[in-house]
Amino acid sequence: MNILLVGAGLSGAVIGRQLAEAGHQVTIFEARDHIAGNCHTERDADTGVMVHRYGPHIFHTDDAEVWGYVGKFARFLPYRNRVKTTVAGQVYSLPINLHTINQFFGTAMRPEEARRFIEDEKADTSITDPQSFEDQALRFVGRDLYEAFFRGYTRKQWGMEPSQLPASILKRLPLRFNYDDNYFAHRFQGMPEEGYSAMVAAMLAHEGITLHLNTPFKRGMAAGFDHLFYAGPLDGFFDNQLGRLGYRTLDFEEFRHDGDYQGCAVMNYGDEDVPHTRITEHKHFSPWEEHEGSVLYRETARAAGPDDIPYYPIRLLEEKALLSDYVELAQGCAGVTFVGRLGTYRYLDMDVTIREALDAAAHFLEHGTCPAFL
Ligand code: UDP
Secondary structure (H helix, E strand, O other): OEEEEEOOOHHHHHHHHHHHHOOOEEEEEOOOOOOOHHHOEEEOOOOOOEEEOOOOOOEEEOOHHHHHHHHOOOOEEEOOOOOEEEEOOEEEEOOOOHHHHHHHHOOOOOHHHHHHHHHHHHOOOOOOOOOEHHHHHHHHHOHHHHHHHHHHHHHHHHOOOHHHOEHHHHHHOOOOOOOOOOOOOOOEEEEEOOOHHHHHHHHHOOOOEEEEOOOOOOHHHHOOOOEEEEOOOHHHHOOOOOOOOOEEEEEEEEEEEEOOOOOOOEEEEOOOOOOOOEEEEHHHHOOOOOOOEEEEEEEEEEEOOOOOOOOEEOOOHHHHHHHHHHHHHHHOOOOEEEOHHHHHOOOOOHHHHHHHHHHHHHHHHHHOOOOOOO
């Protein structure tokens, strides 16, 4: 069959590869001038540093099949995401762990003591079924740690009060009563040796796949294809006819440094009077490489305008209502499957995106078709 894919990010590359391997003819239209979507990486011409052009992407998963799959297209080298945060003139370790707790409270507690201590910290909160980010945080770590590490950062990142945000955002982060400072608790974690774009390029390197960069999609372009997998923005597919789904976008102010600027890949800034949320020093994403020069991004978040790159779907009540209207429209379109972060308007990690892409391709190969949403 003749299959059209819109978007050459992870969803498009994985579905394209799976269908091409099964003998289908795959055409991909990508609006930007590069592949790999927001996990695009490229080497900086001056320093040779591998830069994450759209901000930090660390691959982590519990899904052995997904881990095996990415390993077919790139060599993954060991990488542990060890994030630091600067708050009120001190550097702390994230996610909140025993080191963070002892440093913050000036104590030398052992795990069980710290656990009891945090239980007492939480005692003044009577929240049983947390719905909001704030309730979840108060129940999780108590008021002092919440106000230092989460409140300011979250206001900057999301541009609204944590009491308005869903609890699910915080549920991404662990709390540890030991000295494990690995940001992620997943079994598999690593960084592709030559970056994500090289991995995606390897996925797309198949004779059954034809890629067109710089090719924004309009619905008429799907004529003549047997099926469309669409990984672009869901509202954009319908020319925003019901209104725009809200996103946060990011601005990266690039700067350079000779040597090592901050000693780690990601330094968060929890204080509200510091405008940026974090600084990324890209060379630390490739600890096996040596570079004298350094490339850094100072990152700030704001509401996305119509011409901005969408990053984080906002998914508050208003967006969810609009989303369900778009989902209804989408379900009325025959021969189209909406996939990925933008196509389904969800905050997706890379491994989940790949899992869902594999599932969508498997469904199509088994049934010869695929519903609007899997
Ligand atoms: N967060 C925070 N302080 C931090 C790091 C994270 O308050 O130092 C909150 C913030 O609301 C963020 C959420 O936790 O949006 C999820 O964090 P994560 O690091 O998973 O965000 P990502 O790297 O996907 O932007």
